[in-house]
Amino acid sequence: MLTIYGVYRSRASRNFWLLNEIDMPFDHVPVIQGYRLPDPEAENAPFNTLSPGFLSISPAGAVPVLKDGDFVLSESLAMNLYVARKAGGPLAPADARENALMEQWALYGVTAIEAHALAIMYAHAEGRAKSPEGEAEIAAEVARLRRPLGVLNSHLREHGHMVGGRFTVADINMAEILRYAQAEPGLLSGYPEIESWLAACHARPAFKAMWERRLAEPA
Ligand SMILES: N[C@@H](CCC(=O)N[C@@H](CS)C(=O)NCC(=O)O)C(=O)O
Structure with missing residues (x-):
């Protein structure tokens, strides 16, 4: 199953929209943008783009990110093209x-x-x-x-x-x-x-x- 890291109030919205269109199940790990938090590095800060645990998945420190098994992909538009090709069907490229x-x-x-x-x-x-x-x-x-x-x-x-x-x-x-x-x-x-x-x-x-x-x- 795919995992999407990001929040709906981010470019992950385009990935969530596609996943809804094709009805593909996915896990969602909410990751908020660090700049939206008063202190993203505070001990009690929510999981965010500057959290070490997130940076180890995505050194660019930006959402969204997709994980498919051990395959990690960032860039929301590339993620959508990958997901569409993986799913096939009318929303995917035909050739x-x-x-x-x-x-x-x-x-x-x-x-x-x-x-x-x-x-x-x-x-x-x-x-x-x-x-x-x-x-x-x-x-x-x-x-x-x-x-x-x-x-x-x-x-x-x-x-x-x-x-x-x-x-x-x-x-x-x-x-x-x-x-x-x-x-x-x-x-x-x-x-x-x-x-x-x-x-x-x-x-x-x-x-x-x-x-x-x-x-x-x-x-
Ligand atoms: N080109 C990237 C842009 C990623 C990006 O800038 N994401 C923003 C949220 S929409 C972010 O995580 N910013 C965190 C930061 O810049 O610290 C994409 O389309 O995925």
């Missing part, structure tokens, strides 16, 4: 070309979109969005997202989904990256194909089940 396209979109999402979308989300979450500095920061990130969001919008208009004309792990990976950009009101309405595809992704029972667990966790 080498689909596999390559799923890797292509995961790398595009993480290199061209995720950091900018996250910066926007943090500007809102940390209360900077309404200050002149925050507005300038968000405007710069929105400008950096213009080209990749345009690429995705055109791709979705033509193909409906990321890969293979059906809902797959590639949609989960990209949807979880784009979710951060939703923090900026009105941003995605400029990209209607993305907006409607994302709404359809979020309407899936497996996403909703993950989201419910996430909201149940302390912020």
Whole structure:
């Protein structure tokens, strides 16, 4: 049985969503981000990304991490591709070309979109969005997202989904990256194909089940 290390309020959310979709049983070891704790090294601190026991599994000190027997894998998007391939079925790549396209979109999402979308989300979450500095920061990130969001919008208009004309792990990976950009009101309405595809992704029972667990966790 797979073990997932991480909390729902982390990038592990994308792994939990996929595992719900394919109904694969897994063990869950909650590991909270060290930076969310007042003293992550305190004796009574909960198991966290700076705990020696976690660092011995994942020297990068970040969640999520997956264990499958003695096989350890980090990087949430790589984990999802591994799990989907292991499970097979419609969410997995059907052949080498689909596999390559799923890797292509995961790398595009993480290199061209995720950091900018996250910066926007943090500007809102940390209360900077309404200050002149925050507005300038968000405007710069929105400008950096213009080209990749345009690429995705055109791709979705033509193909409906990321890969293979059906809902797959590639949609989960990209949807979880784009979710951060939703923090900026009105941003995605400029990209209607993305907006409607994302709404359809979020309407899936497996996403909703993950989201419910996430909201149940302390912020
Ligand atoms: N690219 C990595 C990013 C992992 C990452 O930064 N995880 C955050 C939580 S979402 C974390 O554990 N941060 C702890 C820290 O930076 O100390 C992935 O997708 O898994």
